[in-house]
Structures are given as C-alpha cells and as structure tokens.
Amino acid sequence: MTCIASVFKALCLSLLFIAAVASRPTNRPKVFNVQRYGAKANGKTDNTKAFTNIWKSACTRKGGNSKIYVPKGTFYLGGIEFVGPCTNQIEFVIDGTLLAPSNPRDIKNDTWIQFRYINNLIISGAGTLDGQGKESWPLNDCHKNPNCPKLAMTMGFAFVNNSRINGITSLNSKMGHFNFFSVHHFNITDVTITAPGDSPNTDGLKFGFCSNINISKTHIGTGDDCIAILSGTTNMDISNVNCGPGHGISVGSLGKNKEEKDVNGLTVRDIVFNGTSDGIRIKTWESSASKILVSNFVYENIQMINVGNPINIDQKYCPHPPCEKKSK
Template sequence: MASIAFVFKVLCVSFLFIFVASRPTIRPKTFNVQRHGSKPDGKTDNANVFTSIWSRACKRKSGSSKIYVPKGIFYLGGVEFVGPCKNPIEFVIDGTLLAPANPSDIKQDTWINFRYINNLSISGSGTLDGQGKQSWPLNDCHKNLNCPKLAMTMGFAFVNNSNIKDITSLNSKMGHFNFFSVHHFNITGVTITASGDSPNTDGIKMGSCSNMHISNTNIGTGDDCIAILSGTTNLDISNVKCGPGHGISVGSLGKNKDEKDVKNLTVRDVIFNGTSDGIRIKTWESSASKILVSNFVYENIQMIDVGKPINIDQKYCPHPPCEHEQKGESHVQIQDLKLKNIYGTSKNKVAMNLQCSKSFPCKNIELIDINIKSNGLENSSSIAVCENVDGSMSGKMVPQHCLN
C-alpha cells in the first residue's frame, strides 16, 4: 500500500508540474501606433492618436501594456501621458518622434511629458528629434523679458520605479530630459546630442528626486551634461561621457527660498572631453536659502582639455552686476566631499578652483590622487586656488593643493 501511495503522490506532482508549465504566459498587450492610425510621414500630427492609445493602455486592467512605435518619422505636437495606470507600461520607440520646428507650435513647457506614473519603461533604438536649431537664436531670456518660452524634449514628474534605456535625444529646443519629484529611476545606454553652442540644452536635469541611477550614457550638448538641483538625494552616476557641455553641475543653488538639501551623490568612471567645466558646484553669492550640500564622492574621473576641471563656485553670478557686496556671502554649506583619482588635462592654468563661502566655509574636502596638468600653455604647471576651505589630502597632488 505504501508503494501505491508513493506512486500516486509522484503522479500528482507530475501532473501539477505539467499543468503549471503548460499555462500560457501572460504577455503584454501591444499597441502598434501605426496600426492604430498614426502616419509615419513626418508631417501629420499624431498627438491625438498617441494620447488615445495611451489612455487605452493605461486603463487596461488585465496585464501590462506595450506601446510600440515602429521605424518611420512620426510628427508629434505637444503630448502629455498621465497616470496613474492600472498596470506597468512599456513604451518602445524604434522610429523617430519629430517635434514641430516652430517653437510656438508646442503649447506646453515640455514636448513629451509623463506624469503620475509607476512602472514605466521607455526603450528602443529610436530618436527624439527636438528640431531645436530654429529655436536656439530665440533663447535670450537673460536680456529679453519678451523671449518665447521654449519646450524641453521629454519630462517626468511624479514618476516612480521606472527607467529609460537606449533612446537618442537630438537637438532639443531647451533641456533634453527633465525630472521633478521622480524616485527610483534608471537611465542607461542613452545618447544625448546637441551642438556645443546651443543655449540651455541641458542633457539631464533633475530636482526633488531620489534614488536615480545614470550609467553608460553619452552626452554632448550646449549646457550642463547633467544638472542636479535642489532636493536631489541618493544619485549614482557612472560610465558617462560628457562633451561638449558644461560638465556635471550641482546647482545653481540658493537663489530661491525653500530650497532643499542636496546629498549623497556618487560620480565615478566618467570622462569629460572638451567641456567648459568638469566637476562643478555653483551657489549664488547672495543666497535666499540656507541648505546643505554633503556626502559627495567623485572617483576615477578623466579630464581631456577641460576649461575648469574642478570648480566649486560659491560666488555664482552669470549675468552681472552682482549683489555680493550688498547682500553678503552664500549661505549654502558644502561639506564631506571626496575627490579621488581625478586626472587629465586642463585648458587653463587653474585646474582646481575651490572658491567657498566666507560665511559658510567648505568643510572636510578630501583630495586623493589628483593629477591634472595644464595643456597648451608655455608654463605647463597647473595651480589650485582656494578660498575658505578646510580639508585633507593624500597621494599624488598636481596641482599642489591649497587646503587649510
């Protein structure tokens, strides 16, 4: 009897295994935008079709959804994709999404905007073509109060547990990718391209974000490759190539009230090639907020003919006259920064500029194995300039440090 019971158990387990293995896998429902009425002719505005497809995919309850953009040129006016959605959504772009060349044809701040979404995945071999060249000469808001408002290429607000992979962003009108209040987001394999003289075309810009990872990404643009603004924490950047552009910038900070601390940043295995700046922290000299910038690590960074390889500027004032003499020093406290294995060449004699606030001096700045030489100058020795900064050094040090 025991042997019969054993055989019966084995048969039951076998049938259960066969039943589980034979159950059909629930695949995402695919919405091919061309099959649903979009025209890849580069002329027809497909915005209404895209938003209609998004609505159907977002509301679908029985499994995840996949929106697929095949090869072709899909002209797209300003669109917003809004959640929350019932299930994860995958947005695969293998074709080109083409923005209006005329900036006034986009009636919103961001050309393609995602809001209030969890579990969003954007991928593909396609391109977001912002057609920014016509807009760049209009970007003179620092001197023209009537300047037109130009749209960023793609924005994310209140988007969590999501990612972008392999997409190319070309010639944005202003910033390429903008993130606000985004948490647990991965960016990998992305290519961002605009000419070095295109104004305000930041590659990746973020504020009030946390737990973001940027890796294996190439950024060449006319402003910051990556701009890190108020309230951003736990950011990891690795294997990024930056150039042309203005480097990886924290700030500017301190201009507005109610700004938040920026902390826990890691930047490693990055190459800056021909950029105006490399490692950059900028705070307004007469700041309206008292915040903390802390726990930063920069490691294994190569500089190739960079204007200001290491630049802490707490007297930031891009458009003089400045108010420093009237309103005092920056109230942004910078502390606990480690710079390790930073090497390469500087276009200028000053390879390291640590210009900190007199009221809130930089504290615990740790320099380890710095080797940045001036390139193309008669006297090839580089120098460091320090103001109001305390810290320590170890290992090779070119230029010679000037820490207190």
Template sequence: MTSIVYAFKTLCLLPLLFIAVASRPTVKPKVFNVKRHGSIPDGKTDNTDAFIRVWSRACGRRSGSSKIYVPKGNFYLGGVEFVGPCKNPIEFVIDGTLLAPENPSDIKQDTWINFRYINDLSISGFGTLDGQGKKSWPLNDCHKNPNCPKLAMTMGFAFVNNSNIKDITSLNSKMGHLNFFSVHYFNITGVTITAPGDSPNTDGIKMGSCSNIQIFNTNIGTGDDCIAILSGTTNLNISNVKCGPGHGISVGSLGKNKDEKDVKDLTVKDIIFNGTSDGIRIKTWESSASKILVSNFVYENIQMIDVEKPINIDQKYCPHPPCEHENKGESHVQIQDVKLKNIYGTSKNKVAVNLQCSKRFPCKNVELIDINLKNNGLEGGPSTAKCENINGSASGKMALQHCLN
C-alpha cells in the same frame, strides 16, 4: 523503509512538477502599435491625438501589462502629456523617430513629451526624440530679452516612480533634453544625448527634488550641463558617463530661490570629460536667498581631456551681473564632506582646481586624493590649485601645486 519510499515518490514527482510549471503560459503584455491606432509616420501629420488615445487605452487596461510600440518611421508629434495613474505597468518602446514641431510656439507647454503621475513605466528602444531645435536656439536670449519666447524641453518626468529609460537617443532639443521633477527610484541606462556645443541651455539631464536616481553607460554632448543636479536631490549614482561637449556635471546653481532643499549623497565614478568647459562643478549664488546644505559627495576615477575647469567649486556664481537678492553678500549654502579621488588628465587652464567657497559658510572636509591634472593650456608651467575659505586635506600622488593642508 517508509521514509525511503516517500523520498522515492517525491523524486518521481519532481519532473512532473517541473513540466507543469514550465508549461504554464507566459503572460505577455498587450501590444498597442501606434500605426494600427491611427498614427501616420510621414513626418508631417500631427499624431498627438492618436498617441493620446493609445495611451488612454494602454494606461486604463486593468488586466496584465501594456506595451505601446512606435515602429520605424517619422512620427510628427505636437506637445503631448501622458498622465497616470495607470492600472498596470506600461512599456513604451520607441524604434522610430518622434519629430517635434520646428516652430517653438506650436508646443503649447513647458515640455514637448511629458509623463506625470505614473509608476512602473519603462521607456526603451533604439529610436530618436528629435527636438528640431536649430531654429529655436537663436531665440534663447532671455538674459537680455525680457520678451523671449518660452522654449520647451524634450521629455519630462514628474511624480514618476520605480521606472526607467534606456537606449533612446535625444537629438537637438530646443531647451533641455530630459527633465526630472519629484522622481524617485529611476534608472537611466544607455541613453545618447546630442546637441551642438554652441546650442544654448540644452542641458542633457536635469533633475530637482528627486531621489534614488541611477545614470549608467550614457553619452552626453550638448551646449550646457551634461547633468544638472538641482535643489532637493538625494541619493544620486552616476557612473560610466561620457560628457562632451558641455558644461560638465554640475550641482546647482543653488541658493537663488527661497525654500530650496538640501542636496546630498552623490556618487560620480568612471567618467570621461572631453573638451568641456567644466568637469566637476558645484555652483551657488553669491547672494543667497536660501540657506541649505550640500554634503556627502564622492567623485572617483575621472578623466579630464582638455577641460577648461576640471574641478570647480564656485560660490560666487553670477552669470549675468548684477545678481542681487534680499540677503546680499556671501553664499549661505554650506558645502561639506566632499571627496575627490583619482582625478587625472589635462586642463586647458593653469588653475586646474578652483575651490572658491563662501566666507560666511566655508567649505568643510574637502579631500583631494591622487589628483593628476596637467596643464595643457597656453599659459606655461605646472597646474595649480586655488583655495578660498576651505578646510580640508590633500593626500596621495598630487601632480599639481595644491593649497590644502
């Protein structure tokens, strides 16, 4: 009887407990509206100092989280760095347009908007980062002009962890759009990246020495790699990405510099390449300065629409010959454990699968499964594959003349 009375009392108290919990006030972030802190959205006034003041206040706040809000309007912004560590999580919501200087020399740093040494950073909103790169692109000729000016990337993240960016649009960068260095546990979702197909070196997303990066539901059309994956990057997951125009999703180039690190554990799924120069691409320098491992890659469910080189492993990469290093000869980058499954669509070249590996370090355990790439180029006949110095297998439905046993 005692237990029944106790249970009845407990049931009676539950609604009161629920009301007490539900009535607790939700702690909202303190909002820092940049307009209320001196920023002027006229597209002309330099708001750099005003943005830095807002960041300092938001980052230094000790109780609760902070939210920096950029409302609609055109906010001209010179080169700016937002540096932590911060005392609390930071939301950076951009609904307006941030305008970079047209003159590249007016940005006195490598990256126009740079975030460094920050944890728990969230960048969101339906605004635009306008790099105003059109006047800078003709200056991007460093491969033939040693006195070329240094152009800034649009937005960079260095030593930033447990953070994310979503829904933002990056437009017409001077160089690359989004750059990541030593960033860990970062999500990129719903981002749109746009520049003309003939804009030089405007990589969409570029990362090195990063880990546990997720890229989802993102549209990238640019003049260079849609996504460039560089030395030391591991545990990268890319899915539901549309790429075009551009140079595809590229690993590398690798091996050019000493002390480069392994690249491993890459998953690329549910991708559409439309009119790109490359689709799946791994590129290493023919004469390597470093010996590293590229391993455990999975590419699956990928559509190619008139792609010039749908699948391209190039271990003789040399864009502007001659390319010489201390260790001349074959690439020292070892590629192994690469699975390509359900890759389909059309190729603008008869050779739809190019697997050109290093003679000294042949590719190992490369699997082709269900490859259905049709030749849609000027040269007639069915699609083919080219293999050099590679060990692997082909299985499933193969709609091309493959070269793996």
C-alpha cells in the same frame, strides 16, 4: 499488457503536463503598435491625438501589462502629456523617430513630451527624440528679452517612480533634453544625448527633488550641463558617462530661491570629460535666499581631456552679469 499500460500512463501524464502549461497565463503584455491605432509615419501628420488615445487604452487596460510600440519611421508629434496613474506596467518602446515641431510656438507646454504620476514605466528602444531645436536657439535670450518665447524641454518626468530609460537618443532639444522633478528610484542606461556645443541651455539630464537615481553607460554632448543636479536631490549614482561638449556635471545653481532643500549623497565615478568648459562643478549664488547643505559627495576615477576648469566651485555664480547682491 504491463508495458502497454505503462506507456499509456506516461502518455496521459504528458498530456496532463502539456495541458497544465498551456493553461498558465503567459504574462505577455498587450502590444499597442501606434500605426495600427491610427498614427502616421510620414513626418507631417500630427499624431498627438492618436498617441493620446493609445496611451489611455494602454494605461487603463486591466488584466496585464501594456507595451506601446513605435516602429521605424518618422512620427510628427505636437506637445503631449501622458498622465497616470495606470492600472498596470507600461513599456514604451521607441524604434522610430518622434519629431517635434520646428516652430517653438507650436508647443504650448514647457515640455514637449511629459510623463506624470506614473509608476513602473519603462522607456526603451533604438529610436530618436528629435527636438528640432535649431530654429529655437537664437530665441533663447530671456536674460535680456522679457518677451522671449517659451521654449520646451524634450521629455519630462514628474512624480514618476520605480521606472527606467534605456537605449534611446535625444537629438537637438529646444531647451533641456530630459527633466526630472520629484522622481524616485529611476535608472538611466545606454542613452545618447546630442546637441551642438553652442546651443544655449540644452542641459542633458536635469534633476530637482529626486532620489535614488542611477545613471550609467550614457554619452552626453550638448551646449550646457551634461548633468544638472538641483535642490532636494539625494542618493544619486553616476558612472561610466562620457561628457562633452558641455559644461560638465554640475550641482546647482543653488540658493537663488526660497524653500530650496539640501543636496546629499552623490557618487560620480568612471567619467570622461572631453572638451567641456568645466568638469566637476558646484555653483551657488553669492547671496542665498535659502540655507541648504551640500554633503556626502564622492568623485573617483575621473578623466579630463581638454577641460577648461577641471574642478570648479563657484560660490558667486552669476550667469549674466551684473548680478545685484540681495539685501539681507
């Protein structure tokens, strides 16, 4: 009887343990597969409305995190904004291709895909952002044509904090690939950025008024700066990045506009520049409209292969001569 009682007690304890485990919340996010919510992967149907509705549902969901999933396939997407704040963490997993309009006039905003006012955003996956920039590049002549069309950057982040991008590819942007403004505590890893070396103004990663940015294990080959670091950016760490083709890793240009802020705290290490016009680059306008300080920079373990200007500090930056000197 003692043996039977012991076995029964052990069985009851086991059942209680299983019941307790089963009653615990799993914390698994709710998955919003875009195809199940009306998006079409035929490369033709404009999925802007479907993606907008999916974002609203995922962003406002209460009681758990949300995951928006883009499966394999080609999803045509017009200009779109994903705006917070959200009530939970959002993970945006892209395994398929997001396809931009080939006609630049079909995107009314200055960014094709824009994220604003969001915390704890994760963008990941093995998919591609195809900007279809080939039709736009010949129109990039605003320095001589005041009626030039507005060309959109591929993906932008404004007022986005404690977030990250991992694994995706950006292909053939119309202008820059990724733009960051007032973004803080952001990680970028295993990202691939590709456009022809002669595609104008297709910067890879562009930052302004950002802080605590980490970029690693990333390949950037494009027609302008691989990474552009602009006014007000502080505490940035760049490591294990391959850059080429392109114009190198650039600070600036700085000083063209009033109200620009200092750039402080940049570490660039374990970098390979291959076939770039420049490597390490700092560029400022000759007659600055603002007085700013560039300080606390560290460059180490840099490899240069077929680089035109390995170190370029240009204090008379003038992309389209002649540049008139401003009167003081």
